[in-house]
Amino acid sequence: MRRAGRVEKIRFSVIMYKEIYNPDFVKNLFNNMSKTYERMNYITSFGFSERWRRICVKGVQINHGDHVADLMTGMGECWKTILPRIGQKGILTALDFSSEMLLQAEKRKLKHGNYKIDILCEDVFNNTIATNSIDCVISGFGIKTFSEDRLASLAKEINRILKPGGRFSMIDVSVPDGKILRLLYMFYLQYIIPILGKLFLGNPENYKMLGVYTKEFKNAQHCHDIFCQHGLESKFNKQFFGCASGIIGKKKDRVQYLSHKTFASLPTC
Numbered sequence: 001m002r003r004a005g006r007v008e009k010i011r012f013s014v015i016m017y018k019e020i021y022n023p024d025f026v027k028n029l030f031n032n033m034s035k036t037y038e039r040m041n042y043i044t045s046f047g048f049s050e051r052w053r054r055i056c057v058k059g060v061q062i063n064h065g066d067h068v069a070d071l072m073t074g075m076g077e078c079w080k081t082i083l084p085r086i087g088q089k090g091i092l093t094a095l096d097f098s099s100e101m102l103l104q105a106e107k108r109k110l111k112h113g114n115y116k117i118d119i120l121c122e123d124v125f126n127n128t129i130a131t132n133s134i135d136c137v138i139s140g141f142g143i144k145t146f147s148e149d150r151l152a153s154l155a156k157e158i159n160r161i162l163k164p165g166g167r168f169s170m171i172d173v174s175v176p177d178g179k180i181l182r183l184l185y186m187f188y189l190q191y192i193i194p195i196l197g198k199l200f201l202g203n204p205e206n207y208k209m210l211g212v213y214t215k216e217f218k219n220a221q222h223c224h225d226i227f228c229q230h231g232l233e234s235k236f237n238k239q240f241f242g243c244a245s246g247i248i249g250k251k252k253d254r255v256q257y258l259s260h261k262t263f264a265s266l267p268t269c
């Protein structure tokens, strides 16, 4: 009897695991959260999400006139740090497959009328960005909804779209290393955020998913490993005791690419 219960539990976990990485599930989730995502994200992270986006963008070299791809752009939350760096001669290609998130991004684009911003409503695994066309890829909080297989496909896609020597930087919410912080942070993500979601008129079931994805994702170490296996140079970094983590790197060639102190202090593959 107990064995049957355990088998059932494992079967449920496998179904759940497949479901959370199903692209339609992810798309619906973000379509449904689009009205409350930005506010919730800011409040529930105590402003840390903004800080981590800035760290993600500023950690990599972006030059005036660069063509930057902001993958899994959402509502364009990373743009305000990217746009002053590429200037009016640069191009920002912002890609996401959630039409509802992109509706908000279209509104944001109107506020940045002086810049060249192309918004693509596409799946990152089936995108129309030209091969070898991008100077820098950015992604804020866009990688935790991918399984390992998908991360491998993402590494291939980034290798394809980047120019030789092109750079990338990504960051996502992670499970901290320290036991006490881990317990508190995961409790907050799994139980408090859904309640806040309800208070701010979101659906608590949707906001529960942040904890589910973060628990599965753990941190960006496996992304770092996968990106290295696919021929990209990558460095893994942690923010605020591991509450967020990311990778910064480049498509191989000899060009000097990373900003300053950040790169020198990180372990490499």
Ligand SMILES: C[S@@+](CC[C@H](N)C(=O)[O-])C[C@H]1O[C@@H](n2cnc3c(N)ncnc32)[C@H](O)[C@@H]1O
Pocket (backbone or CB within 6 Å): 023, 026, 027, 030, 041, 053, 071, 072, 073, 074, 075, 076, 077, 078, 095, 096, 097, 098, 101, 122, 123, 124, 125, 139, 140, 141, 142, 145
């Ligand atoms: C957590 S939001 C991040 C939004 C934004 N970059 C930020 O900094 O807050 C993740 C975004 O990734 C998008 N996304 C997930 N899987 C995707 C895929 N396969 N192709 C394109 N976009 C995807 C979702 O629609 C969602 O808008």
